[in-house]
Amino acid sequence: MIDLSQYPNPLMNKPVKVDTGFKADSYERFMLDNFKIVDKNQQAVPFQVQPAQHSLNVMMQDYLDVLILKARKMGFSSDALGIATTKFLMGENEKCVSMSFEQGAAEKQLSRAKYYIKSYEEANQMKVNFKYNSKNTMALESKKANATGGYDYFQNILQVGTFGNKSFGRGDDISYLHLTEVSLADLDELMAGVGEACLPMAHKVLETTANGFNTYKRTWDSAILNENGYAALFYSPYWEYSKEYVDKKRNDLGRLGAQEFPLTDLEAFLTSGETYFDQDAMRWYMENTTEVMSL
Numbered sequence: 001m002i003d004l005s006q007y008p009n010p011l012m013n014k015p016v017k018v019d020t021g022f023k024a025d026s027y028e029r030f031m032l033d034n035f036k037i038v039d040k041n042q043q044a045v046p047f048q049v050q051p052a053q054h055s056l057n058v059m060m061q062d063y064l065d066v067l068i069l070k071a072r073k074m075g076f077s078s079d080a081l082g083i084a085t086t087k088f089l090m091g092e093n094e095k096c097v098s099m100s101f102e103q104g105a106a107e108k109q110l111s112r113a114k115y116y117i118k119s120y121e122e123a124n125q126m127k128v129n130f131k132y133n134s135k136n137t138m139a140l141e142s143k144k145a146n147a148t149g150g151y152d153y154f155q156n157i158l159q160v161g162t163f164g165n166k167s168f169g170r171g172d173d174i175s176y177l178h179l180t181e182v183s184l185a186d187l188d189e190l191m192a193g194v195g196e197a198c199l200p201m202a203h204k205v206l207e208t209t210a211n212g213f214n215t216y217k218r219t220w221d222s223a224i225l226n227e228n229g230y231a232a233l234f235y236s237p238y239w240e241y242s243k244e245y246v247d248k249k250r251n252d253l254g255r256l257g258a259q260e261f262p263l264t265d266l267e268a269f270l271t272s273g274e275t276y277f278d279q280d281a282m283r284w285y286m287e288n289t290t291e292v293m294s295l
Contacts (some may be wrong), residue, residue: 024057035118053079063231068207183211210268
């Protein structure tokens with residue numbers, strides 16, 4: 001069991017909790033027993049969730065709509081896709097959609113999903129019998145005996161695409177939506193399409209590094225004010241790295257240090273992408289305001 005008490009609280013607002021039906025322990029146990037992932041040493045190892053990933057999974061027990069603002073390389077894409085692949089393999093009438101900003105990232109996600117499925121086949125000494133398996137969509141069909149002596153039939157779909165495909169997901173009944181690096185997209189336009197295709201009890205996991213002042217920043221600000229129902233989660237680099245490591249990297253990288261390893265959500269937005277004001281000037285005011293308030 002991962003002890004989350006030693007880490008910063010990622011929840012930045014007070015959204016209304018709901019019973020999502022999601023069981024973090026069950027998904028994590030399934031992924032550990034059935035999936036492999038390539039670690040930072042380029043070794044294939046069982047998918048053991050890390051603290052930040054476990055924290056997200058726990059949050060998903062209480063919240064359907066989740067905004068994740070993060071430092072780089074936190075593993076949220078691997079975790080969110082692992083959950084989608086678990087639903088695809090084990091669920092009933094699940095439509096899981098994962099979307100990325102550009103085609104290369106989408107192809108990487110699809111390759112990762114297929115690697116999960118391959119390791120599932122190896123762990124269980126069987127072959128997954130796809131209904132179809134195309135360049136961006138996989139489908140499974142199954143049946144289960146019912147009380148009348150007949151069968152109930154189910155179809156699960158796992159689809160991976162890019163934000164640029166305007167028709168992607170429209171008209172579908174999406175039960176699980178994962179968007180990665182979503183700050184690079186027009187979030188309002190994106191959610192007006194694929195977001196409206198989500199079922200009422202669908203999880204929507206939107207994770208990204210910051211990209212300055214844009215539609216994601218406005219959505220984040222509305223979440224902080226508890227105006228839109230999203231749980232706003234900020235994961236600093238301390239979830240993944242020691243303070244000594246973070247301090248050294250921030251010092252070595254100079255002005256890019258705060259962009260790559262932001263310590264607060266405000267710092268993440270001020271040091272990335274386009275802002276209304278000069279970044280150095282804004283950083284000076286932020287630092288000096290902090291000093292005055294601490295007196």
